[in-house]
Amino acid sequence: MFMPDVYALLQEWEQPAINTLVTVLNESGIATDEDRLGLSSTMIEGWTDDCSRLLYERGYIGGEIRIGAKFFPESGAIYAVYDSASYELSEVIRHLEQINANAKQ
Secondary structure, eight states: OOOOOHHHHHHHSOHHHHHHHHHHHHHHSEEETTSSSSOOHHHHHTOOHHHHHHHHHTTOOSSOEEEEEEEETTTEEEEEEEETTTOOHHHHHHHHHHHHHHHHO
8 A cells, every 4th residue: 555755745735734733733632534634544644753743843732643543334434643642542532433423413
């Protein structure tokens, strides 16, 4: 499977898009591929320390950025990047389950 260079992709984002992602992570501690922020599932799958470092350089102030995902048989996987100082993986999974439940309504 081809994995994009996510760091290179993030460097190409317009400044307002990066600012929005940083703001969301600073305020809520989590961003998903369902949030219409520009993050795709493959970008989150390919997340590296360089990606996190780029967000720190652009104003992110939280803890280590980690990734989480959950597969839903009826709708596919939902992916997230999250502030590990604000969330445990189990909380991220519950958040993804809520997104999936809301999408069904």
